[in-house]
Every structure is written in structure tokens, then in C-alpha cells.
Amino acid sequence: MNDLYNEIFQNQGEEVENVFSSSLFQEYLRTKLTQLFDQIEGKKHLIFDDQVKVALNLTLESSALSKLQVEVISHINNTQPENLSADKIIIFIQPNVEYLDQIKEYLDKENAPKPNQGKKAAANAQQQPKREFYLIYWPKRTTLCKEAQDEKGITDDQIRIIDFSFDLIxxxxxxxxxxxxxxxxxxxxxxxxxxxxxxxxxxxxxxxxxxxxxxxxxxxxxxxxxxxxxxxxxxxxxxxxxxxxxxxxxxxxxxxxxxxxxxxxSQLVYEGLIDDFYGINGNLLRISDGALIGLQAGKPVLMKLSSENNTIYSSIRDQQISKSREIVTSSALELQRIKDTIQNYKQNKTQDDLQKCIKIVEKITKDQKHIEDHVNLQCSIVEKMRTIEFYKDLMIEQSTILGVSSSQALEYIEMIIGLGAPLEKALRLLCLQSLVDKGIKPKQFDDIRKEIVHEYGFRHLITMMRLNQIGILNKQDGSKNYWxxxxxxxxxxxxxxxxxxxxxxxxxxxxxxxxxxxxxxxxxxxxxxxxxxxxxxxxxxxxxxxxxxxxxxxxxxxxxxxxxxxxxxxxxxxxxxxxxxxxxxxxxxxxxxxxxxxxxxxxxxxxxxx
The missing domain is CATH 3.40.50.1910 (Sec1/Munc18 (SM) protein, domain 2)
Structure with a gap:
């Protein structure tokens, strides 16, 4: 048992001590957030946008929010004035003027006189403390938001403004x-x-x-x-x-x-493929299409993709898919070997052996869950990569990088536009060709633009104009190509x-x-x-x-x-x-x-x- 125990746990104690410590930043952010919520006393209803939700998930456990008296959490797009609860309403958002109309509705509803309210009821209502509203901007309120607040009549008397920066997460x-x-x-x-x-x-x-x-x-x-x-x-x-x-x-x-x-x-390492096919938010992956065994229909699950306390993911994230599958298969076989070995220690063993056995079982149970998740995720990714569509896209992309004739790529782009492929797919290949060739020839550019307008609508003229402003999609102007x-x-x-x-x-x-x-x-x-x-x-x-x-x-x-x-x-x-x-x-x-x-x-x- 000692040999097996040392084999499993010895390497964990031999990790090289690095200069940088992510835990230091994690603790710093937890302290900052705790102090932020502590200064607002009482029961709280926290309303957030998408990106704040991601940042909070990366920083705090849900149990930590409960300890800070956050009783209700909801997304700003799904929270109507009648849904507000708790005495303290905390709206935690990025500086986006689009949210201010919704916030104005919250404040108007709170301050509006109640219909059919008698004098006694009205007097009692006046004596009851009103809800307090807090608007937290991440990372800070912009001039545009300040001007929009003034224009909509959202005053500092109605809502307290706080700037908060998560800093590096x-x-x-x-x-x-x-x-x-x-x-x-x-x-x-x-x-x-x-x-x-x-x-x-x-x-x-x-x-x-x-x-x-x-x-x-x-x-x-x-x-x-x-x-x-x-x-x-x-x-x-x-x-x-x-x-x-x-x-x-x-x-x-x-x-x-x-x-x-x-x-x-196209990213061809495992972690990049996960992001390309499913989208990773922070280090959280939301799976909802049945890629994992045991996933109920319509019930998404969250997977944390981090090397912290996950040696399986640490060993496969930077590998190409074939190598990562090989490592996971090898890990699964090793896990089975350990399970078989443990069977020999069930009877007539010392208390020390039993304690070590329990620790080993706890670890391999966790590792087994990680292996199962990644086996299924890898199968799903391989299935997507084996499609003719993926193969053709990758072939066109690689020929573009190599500098093969652009006509083949442009013909393919026109074809997939005609077939109604997702616009971002066509634009990706078009922009890639533009960057490698220092622009698209004017006639070809105009032809493809017409096809995009015909297939996807006039509004995407603005999309192409914005890509041009950024410098990703251009017409050739005769300037030298340095690529x-x-x-x-x-x-x-x-x-x-x-x-x-x-x-x-x-x-x-x-x-x-x-x-x-x-x-x-x-x-x-x-x-x-x-x-x-x-x-x-x-x-x-x-x-x-x-x-x-x-x-x-x-x-x-x-x-x-x-x-x-x-x-x-x-x-x-x-x-x-x-x-x-x-x-x-x-x-x-x-x-x-x-x-x-x-x-x-x-x-x-x-x-x-x-």
C-alpha cells in the first residue's frame, strides 16, 4: 500500500515552485468583492449582465454570496421591476447605456404612488423604509453613461454609483x-x-x-x-x-x-478546439447538446477547465486531439490498474493502510469523473472534425496561409455564401484572405459584397464597413504586401x-x-x-x-x-x-x-x- 500511495501522491509534492502565484490574485479579488458587498448592509438582490456573471463565477463560490446576504441573483435582461426583492438592490454591470432604460424602470416603479391607496395605507407606506439601489460599474462609469443617466433623470439621490474593477482575474x-x-x-x-x-x-x-x-x-x-x-x-x-x-x-x-x-x-490544440466548437467563458464550459454521458435533455452542465487540482486536464489541454485522446486512454487504463491493486488491500489491513486506501479512492474517483468528461468531449470534437465541411474549411485556410492562388479560396467563399452558411464562417475566410493578400481585388470584393447583401441582408454592409475600419477586410490598393x-x-x-x-x-x-x-x-x-x-x-x-x-x-x-x-x-x-x-x-x-x-x-x- 505504501508503494502505491507514494506513486500516486509523491509527484504532487515535487511541483516546481513558481515565482507567480495565481492564488494570491484569487484571494485579493475575493477580499475586494467581500468588502464591496459588506459595505452594503442587509439582504440583497444582485442583478448582473453576462460578463459580470462570468467574472463572479471565476472569483466567488455561490456559497460565498449567500454568506454576504445575497439572497437573490438574476440577469438584468430577465429582471422586471415587479421581480425585485430584498431591501438592497445591487445592479452590477459593464458601462453599457442600453441597460439604463431598464434601471430607470426599476426606480420609477419603486417611487410611483400605489393605486387605490387610502390615506392610512399611504401614511404607513411612507413610514416604511424604501429599497436602496446601488449601481456598480465594472470597471468604471464612462462619460457616455454619466451623460445618459443625466438625460434619463437617474440621479445620485435615487441610486448610489460605485466603480469597481476586478483587475486581472x-x-x-x-x-x-x-x-x-x-x-x-x-x-x-x-x-x-x-x-x-x-x-x-x-x-x-x-x-x-x-x-x-x-x-x-x-x-x-x-x-x-x-x-x-x-x-x-x-x-x-x-x-x-x-x-x-x-x-x-x-x-x-x-x-x-x-x-x-x-x-x-482554426486552433488545433484540445483547449482551442473546445473554445472553437463550444465557447469557453473564463475557464467555464457550458455543455448543453448531449456531448457528455448522463446529460439530461435540456439540462446544461458546467465544466471547469483548469489545471488546478486536475492533472488530467493539465496533461491534455495543450495537445493536438489525437495525442490528447491517447493520454486520456492511457490515464483510464492506469486508473483501472490502481483499482485492481486496491482490491488486494480490502482484508486484514492496518488502520494506516485503510486511511491511505480511502485517500487513493477519493483521488481516483475524482480523476475518473475528469476522464469520463473528456472522453465524451473528445468524441464529440472528433465527430465534428471528421465532417467534410470542417476538412474543406481547414484545407482552404491552410492553402491561404501558404499563399496558394486566392481564386480557389474566393470561389469556395462564394459557394458557401450561396449555400447559406453562417455569415461569420464566410467572413472569417474572406478576412483571412484579405490579410494574407493585403486586400481583395476590387471586382472580386464587390461581387462577394453583393452576394452577402443578397443572402444575409443589407445590414451586413455595416458589418463589412466595420471590418474595414478595423483593418481586417480591405480592397487591394496597390500597396506592398509584407506578409x-x-x-x-x-x-x-x-x-x-x-x-x-x-x-x-x-x-x-x-x-x-x-x-x-x-x-x-x-x-x-x-x-x-x-x-x-x-x-x-x-x-x-x-x-x-x-x-x-x-x-x-x-x-x-x-x-x-x-x-x-x-x-x-x-x-x-x-x-x-x-x-x-x-x-x-x-x-x-x-x-x-x-x-x-x-x-x-x-x-x-x-x-x-x-
Whole structure:
């Protein structure tokens, strides 16, 4: 029994101690939220929007809300004035003016005189304390919301306004996110600079905990703006430039708009496939289509996708689907071996043996549930990947990346539009072709636009116009295309990538390596971008990096921070984890949010009006 016990639990105690601790951030956020709700005394009804719900799920257990006297929780879109309960009404939302009409209804209903109310009843009603309303904006109230409140007559006397920032939320042990998907449109379409301020503030808080970061790499105008904000704040406050106590050696700031190609590509690692097919919110997966055994019809379940206390998921999330299935099958066989071994310890064993046996059973029961979930999820994913539709889409995508004639891709796009495929699917391939070819030829562009209008409606002229404003979908204008040279010089395509035991981060996209990941790789291996500066200067956006002689190598154990402004894909995260393994450096990824092709296109399509 001792041998089996040590075999199962020994490795858990041998984990390498990292510089970064996600639990520290988790505890910080719990404390912040507890203090927020504690300052509002009494029984509470909490009303939230979609993104606040995700952030709360990532931060607090439902039991914690009960302890904070939150008796009722509901979504703002499903909460009518007559549904309000409890003495304290807390409305916790992102700064979206669309919600203010609903909030105005709550306040009007509360303050309206009751019909057919006698004098005595009216006097009693006046003596009863009125409900108190609190409007919490995450991360803060915008000028637009303030103006809309004034216009609608929502005054500070009626409702107390509170700004609250979740800051960076731990998604996994090496992954932090501001969980602000709306930031993509804010930055690239609305030219709203507030996201850059939130990113800068989150970096400042990281540096308060872990020390000033000595080496800064940046690429993209957004990354440059963030650094300008940080530098200006340091000058104003006179922050000490001592790096001796720093626990992060390098920060790499990357603006999403230097590489729009990657989020439009199919992710071929397990975690990326889950996100592409089902959509992961934070680290929670909502399954409702019968992909899991025992799932009742119409009854969705939530799965937490995190490596924390889940060695099965940790071992398969960054693998391609074939390898991840192999690992799960092997784990299932090992679990069966342990079960068979335990049968030999049922009789005539010491108390110590029995206690160890109980611990082993508890662990393998948990592991068995994880294995069952992923076996079924993998089967569902493989079934989707085996369709002709998926195969054809992937073939067109890969030929586009390789630079094969665009006519084949455009013909395929026109065909699927004619067949009424989902618009985001057609736009994904069209935008990918536009980015690789530096635009679509004018006549072909106009023909496809007409087909889109005919099949999907006039309102999607606005969708295409918005994609053009962002810089994802353009007509060719004769300007030089830097992509073929960039692809060649930075080796963004690896035809001989090994899937089972990868040594090149291109494995995450089956041979294509994102520009963002190559930049991280060069920063790690050479401590500078000077040797590739000539190649990346053609990529739009400012760049900065240390000179080789000025790179500060820390003597103490340290980590690397890679911050994506504008979103990161799970494929990129998996590729960076491989770099961490190869270089034996701890890397922490931070981002405004996690994205993929569907989320990106749908965010542009959202709220399109004629």
C-alpha cells in the first residue's frame, strides 16, 4: 500500500515552485468583492449582465454570496421591476447605456404612488423604509453613461454609483485576464483609449507585488500607448527604478492588431478546439447538446477547465486531439490498474493502510469523473472534425496561409455564401484572405459584397464597413504586401512540425506559427529583437526592445510576462507554454480577454443596424 500511495501522491509534492502565484490574485479579488458587498448592509438582490456573471463565477463560490446576504441573483435582461426583492438592490454591470432604460424602470416603479391607496395605507407606506439601489460599474462609469443617466433623470439621490474593477482575474495558474471582450471594439473601432488605461493599471499593480520589470519589449501602437501611460505615471510619482527585487525579468507587450491572422485561424490544440466548437467563458464550459454521458435533455452542465487540482486536464489541454485522446486512454487504463491493486488491500489491513486506501479512492474517483468528461468531449470534437465541411474549411485556410492562388479560396467563399452558411464562417475566410493578400481585388470584393447583401441582408454592409475600419477586410490598393517576406524570414510556416513531441510552437496550428509567438520566442532566446528588427518594422505599429548590451539579466529566480492587448487565443497560449518548457523559463500570459475567430467576427456583427 505504501508503494502505491507514494506513486500516486509523491509527484504532487515535487511541483516546481513558481515565482507567480495565481492564488494570491484569487484571494485579493475575493477580499475586494467581500468588502464591496459588506459595505452594503442587509439582504440583497444582485442583478448582473453576462460578463459580470462570468467574472463572479471565476472569483466567488455561490456559497460565498449567500454568506454576504445575497439572497437573490438574476440577469438584468430577465429582471422586471415587479421581480425585485430584498431591501438592497445591487445592479452590477459593464458601462453599457442600453441597460439604463431598464434601471430607470426599476426606480420609477419603486417611487410611483400605489393605486387605490387610502390615506392610512399611504401614511404607513411612507413610514416604511424604501429599497436602496446601488449601481456598480465594472470597471468604471464612462462619460457616455454619466451623460445618459443625466438625460434619463437617474440621479445620485435615487441610486448610489460605485466603480469597481476586478483587475486581472486568474483563469489558470499561468493565465490572467481582464475579462473585457468589449475592449476589442472599444480599441479598434471606437478609438476608446480607456482599455489602455486599464491595462496600464493592471501592470502597475503587478509591479507593486513583484517589483519593477527591467526589460520591456513592445510591438504595436496600443502597446506603445500603454508604456507611455506607465512612464508618465512613474515620472509623476517618482517611482524607484531599482530592479534588484524584481521577480519578473521581462515584459513583452503585444497589440492584437499586429497579428489579426492568428485569431482567424482554426486552433488545433484540445483547449482551442473546445473554445472553437463550444465557447469557453473564463475557464467555464457550458455543455448543453448531449456531448457528455448522463446529460439530461435540456439540462446544461458546467465544466471547469483548469489545471488546478486536475492533472488530467493539465496533461491534455495543450495537445493536438489525437495525442490528447491517447493520454486520456492511457490515464483510464492506469486508473483501472490502481483499482485492481486496491482490491488486494480490502482484508486484514492496518488502520494506516485503510486511511491511505480511502485517500487513493477519493483521488481516483475524482480523476475518473475528469476522464469520463473528456472522453465524451473528445468524441464529440472528433465527430465534428471528421465532417467534410470542417476538412474543406481547414484545407482552404491552410492553402491561404501558404499563399496558394486566392481564386480557389474566393470561389469556395462564394459557394458557401450561396449555400447559406453562417455569415461569420464566410467572413472569417474572406478576412483571412484579405490579410494574407493585403486586400481583395476590387471586382472580386464587390461581387462577394453583393452576394452577402443578397443572402444575409443589407445590414451586413455595416458589418463589412466595420471590418474595414478595423483593418481586417480591405480592397487591394496597390500597396506592398509584407506578409510573404515576413512569413519566410521569421519562419512562420513549418512544413515538418512534429505533433507528438513538438519542438516548434507552430504545432498548435499544425504548421503555422503566429507572429506574436515568434516574437516571444526571439525575445526569450536572444534577449533582443535587434536581429529581426528589419523584418518586423514593416508590421504596422511602433516597436521597442532592449539593446543586447543593455538587457538586465536578474540573478534571482524570475519569470517572463507576456501581455496581449486586444485578446489572445488558446492556440497562442499553448504555443507559449511549449516555449516555456523548451527554454525552462516560467511564462505568465496576461490579456484583456480570450478570443477566437467566432468571438471576433460576432463582436463586430453585434448591434449592427441599418
Amino acid at each position: 486568474p483563469i489558470d495558474q499561468d493565465l490572467l485576464s481582464l475579462e473585457m471582450p468589449s475592449s476589442f471594439i472599444s480599441m479598434y473601432l471606437d478609438n476608446d483609449f480607456s482599455t489602455y488605461c486599464y491595462v496600464a493599471e493592471s501592470i502597475q499593480r503587478l509591479q507593486i507585488i513583484y517589483g519593477k520589470i527591467p526589460n520591456i519589449f513592445l510591438k504595436g501602437d496600443g502597446a506603445s500607448i500603454v508604456m507611455d501611460i506607465l512612464s508618465a505615471d512613474e515620472e509623476t510619482k517618482g517611482i524607484n527604478q531599482d530592479y534588484s527585487q524584481s521577480e519578473f525579468e521581462t515584459m513583452i507587450l503585444l497589440d492584437r492588431n499586429i497579428d489579426f491572422i492568428t485569431p482567424l485561424c 510573404p517576406k515576413l512569413k519566410e524570414n521569421l519562419k512562420l510556416v513549418d512544413d515538418e512540425v512534429v505533433i507528438d513531441n513538438p519542438q516548434d510552437p507552430a504545432y498548435a496550428f499544425s504548421g503555422y506559427c503566429p507572429l506574436t509567438v515568434r516574437l516571444v520566442e526571439h525575445a526569450l532566446k536572444r534577449q533582443t529583437w535587434k536581429h529581426i528588427a528589419e523584418y518586423i518594422k514593416n508590421v504596422p505599429g511602433k516597436q521597442d526592445f532592449p539593446e543586447p548590451s543593455k538587457y538586465s539579466k536578474l540573478q534571482n529566480k524570475s519569470a517572463i510576462l507576456v501581455y496581449f492587448i486586444g485578446g489572445v487565443t488558446y492556440g497562442e497560449i499553448s504555443a507559449i507554454r511549449l516555449l516555456s518548457k523548451i527554454t525552462k523559463r516560467e511564462i505568465v500570459v496576461a490579456t484583456t480577454h480570450i478570443t477566437n475567430s467566432k468571438k471576433l467576427i460576432q463582436s463586430v456583427m453585434k448591434n449592427d443596424v441599418v
